Amino acid sequence: MWIEIYNWCVKQVRRFRAVPRPRGTVRLQITAVFCAFTILLLTVLNTYPVTSTRDAVIRDKEQSLTATAAVISSALAGLDSLNSENVNQVMEILDVSGVTRIFITNERCSVVYDTWGEMVGSNVAGAYPALENAMTGQMVFTSEYAHKQAFSSVAAVPVMVSGTIIGSVYLMEADTEQADMISGIQGRLMTMSVVLALIAIALSAAFASALTVRIKQLRKAVRVVQAGDYTHHIETRGSDELTDLGKEFNNMTDILRRTEESRRQFVSDASHELKTPVASIRLLTDSILQNENIDRETTMEFVGDIGESAARLQRLSEKLLDLSRLDSGAVRQEVPVDLSQAARKAVRMLAPLAAEKEVALTLDAPEPVHILAGEDDVSQILFNLAENAVKYNIPGGTVTLTVRKGARAMLTVVDTGIGIPEEDLPHIFSRFYRVDKARSREAGGSGLGLSIVRDAVDLYGGSIEVWPNHPRGTVFEVMFPVCEREI
Ligand SMILES: Nc1ncnc2c1ncn2[C@@H]1O[C@H](COP(=O)(O)OP(=O)(O)OP(=O)(O)O)[C@@H](O)[C@H]1O
Ligand SMILES: [Mg+2]
Structure with missing residues (x-):
C-alpha cells in the first residue's frame, strides 16, 4: 500500500511540474505554500487544546458523577423496596450536593424521588435510554458539550439487593462554568490564530518578494551579460x-x-x-x-x-x-602509436636542419612505447619540440630525444641551446608568444608550435613540463598514459 501511495505522490508531483507556469508565480507559490502550512498549524492549535481539555473535563465528570451515583445506590441497597418515604429519608441523610437533578425509580420505573419534585409518581419507562440500561444492571455515563452553553452529563446506576434490581438512580448535571472556561480558551486561541495568520501571511509575502527580487536581479544580470557586457557582476551577500x-x-x-x-x-x-x-x-x-x-x-x-x-x-x-581542430576537442582517431617510431621519423625529417645548424641530433629509444593517440598529432608534438630544440640552438650544440616506458610513457627533448629565460617559461605555451621575436621570425616561427603541442598533449590525457637544462639549454618532458591494449 505504501508503494502505491508513494507512486501516487510521485505522479502528482510530476503532473504539477508539467503544468506550465504563468510568469511571476514563484512569489504566489511560496506565499500559498506558507499560508497553507500556517492554516494547517493554526487548525491544529485551535482544535487540539480544546478537545483535550474537553475530554479531561468529561473524564473528571464521569468519575465524580458515577461515584456519587454509586454512593446513593449502595445507600439505597439497604432497603427492601424503594418508595418515596424511605428513599427521601436516605437522601436526607446523604445530603448530596453538586448535582443538578437526581431522580430515583423503583423496579417498575416509577419515580419515587426527584430533587425537582416534578416527576414523583410518574412512570418513566422508555423515556430515558440511560435509565433503561441501568435497569438491566449496567452503569451508564454520557456527557455532551454544547459550544458556549454547558456540559450536559448523565449517570445512571441500578440499585441492587442480593443480585435483584429494585430500582435505579439517575443523576443529571449541567455545568456552564467549565463550558465557559473552554469557550474562553477557544476564543483566545481564535484571536491569537487570526493575529498569527496575518503575521504569517505578511511575513511569507515579504519573504517571497525578497526572494523574487534576488531572482529578478539575477535574471537582469544574465540579460546584461547576454548583451555582451562580460564585466558585469552581481552583488553577493550572505551564504544561501x-x-x-x-x-x-x-x-x-x-x-x-x-x-x-x-x-x-x-x-x-x-x-x-x-x-x-x-x-x-x-x-x-x-x-x-x-x-x-x-x-x-x-x-x-x-x-x-x-x-x-x-x-x-x-x-x-x-x-x-x-589549433582550431584541437580547440574543438575533436579526436581524429585514437590508435596505438609507437612513440619511439614517431621520434625516429621526426629525427629523420629534422636531420637536414640539424646539419645546417651544426647541431648533433640523437635519439635514445631502445624499445617500442605505445600510446593511444592520433598519429598526426603525435608527429606534430615530436616535430615541434625537436624543431625548437634544433632551431634555438647554437653551432656545436646537441639535441637528445629520449623515449622510455614506466608507469607512463615518457618523452624528453633535451637541448644545449640558447635556453629560455625563467620569466618567459610560464608564457611559452601561449599562442603567438615568442621569447626573441626577431630571432624566431627569422627562423620562420610564428609562436604557435608549443600551443599546438600543449593542446595535443591535453587531448590525449598527457602532461608537459619544461625546465632549464644545466649548464645551458632546455628540457621538455611529456608524459602520456601507456596503451595497455595488445598490439
Ligand atoms: N628549445 C627551445 N630553446 C629555446 N627557446 C625555445 C625552445 N622552444 C621554444 N622556445 C621559445 O619559445 C617560443 C615559442 O615556441 P613555439 O614553438 O611556440 O613558436 P615558434 O617556434 O616561434 O614558432 P612555430 O609556430 O613555427 O613553432 C619560441 O619563439 C622560442 O623563443
Ligand atoms: Mg616552434
Whole structure:
C-alpha cells in the first residue's frame, strides 16, 4: 500500500511540474505554500487544546458523577423496596450536593424521588435510554458539550439487593462554568490564530518578494551579460543557495570575459602575423610590376622572396587550422602509436636542419612505447619540440630525444641551446608568444608550435613540463598514459 501511495505522490508531483507556469508565480507559490502550512498549524492549535481539555473535563465528570451515583445506590441497597418515604429519608441523610437533578425509580420505573419534585409518581419507562440500561444492571455515563452553553452529563446506576434490581438512580448535571472556561480558551486561541495568520501571511509575502527580487536581479544580470557586457557582476551577500548561484554567475562572467579577451587577442595576433607576409608579397609584386627595366636576376630574387612569404602564410594557416581542430576537442582517431617510431621519423625529417645548424641530433629509444593517440598529432608534438630544440640552438650544440616506458610513457627533448629565460617559461605555451621575436621570425616561427603541442598533449590525457637544462639549454618532458591494449 505504501508503494502505491508513494507512486501516487510521485505522479502528482510530476503532473504539477508539467503544468506550465504563468510568469511571476514563484512569489504566489511560496506565499500559498506558507499560508497553507500556517492554516494547517493554526487548525491544529485551535482544535487540539480544546478537545483535550474537553475530554479531561468529561473524564473528571464521569468519575465524580458515577461515584456519587454509586454512593446513593449502595445507600439505597439497604432497603427492601424503594418508595418515596424511605428513599427521601436516605437522601436526607446523604445530603448530596453538586448535582443538578437526581431522580430515583423503583423496579417498575416509577419515580419515587426527584430533587425537582416534578416527576414523583410518574412512570418513566422508555423515556430515558440511560435509565433503561441501568435497569438491566449496567452503569451508564454520557456527557455532551454544547459550544458556549454547558456540559450536559448523565449517570445512571441500578440499585441492587442480593443480585435483584429494585430500582435505579439517575443523576443529571449541567455545568456552564467549565463550558465557559473552554469557550474562553477557544476564543483566545481564535484571536491569537487570526493575529498569527496575518503575521504569517505578511511575513511569507515579504519573504517571497525578497526572494523574487534576488531572482529578478539575477535574471537582469544574465540579460546584461547576454548583451555582451562580460564585466558585469552581481552583488553577493550572505551564504544561501542564491548567493552561491550569484558567485557561480560571477565566476562564469569572469571566464567569459577572459575567453573573449583571449579570442580578441588571438584574432589581433593572427591578423598581425598574416599581415606581414601578405604585405611583403604585395610590395614585391608591385616592385616587379612597376619597374619596367627590372633585370631577370632581381626578378628571380623577388619571386623567391614571394615564394618564401607564401610558404610562411601556408605554414601559418596550417597551424591555425591545427589549433582550431584541437580547440574543438575533436579526436581524429585514437590508435596505438609507437612513440619511439614517431621520434625516429621526426629525427629523420629534422636531420637536414640539424646539419645546417651544426647541431648533433640523437635519439635514445631502445624499445617500442605505445600510446593511444592520433598519429598526426603525435608527429606534430615530436616535430615541434625537436624543431625548437634544433632551431634555438647554437653551432656545436646537441639535441637528445629520449623515449622510455614506466608507469607512463615518457618523452624528453633535451637541448644545449640558447635556453629560455625563467620569466618567459610560464608564457611559452601561449599562442603567438615568442621569447626573441626577431630571432624566431627569422627562423620562420610564428609562436604557435608549443600551443599546438600543449593542446595535443591535453587531448590525449598527457602532461608537459619544461625546465632549464644545466649548464645551458632546455628540457621538455611529456608524459602520456601507456596503451595497455595488445598490439
Ligand atoms: N628549445 C627551445 N630553446 C629555446 N627557446 C625555445 C625552445 N622552444 C621554444 N622556445 C621559445 O619559445 C617560443 C615559442 O615556441 P613555439 O614553438 O611556440 O613558436 P615558434 O617556434 O616561434 O614558432 P612555430 O609556430 O613555427 O613553432 C619560441 O619563439 C622560442 O623563443
Ligand atoms: Mg616552434
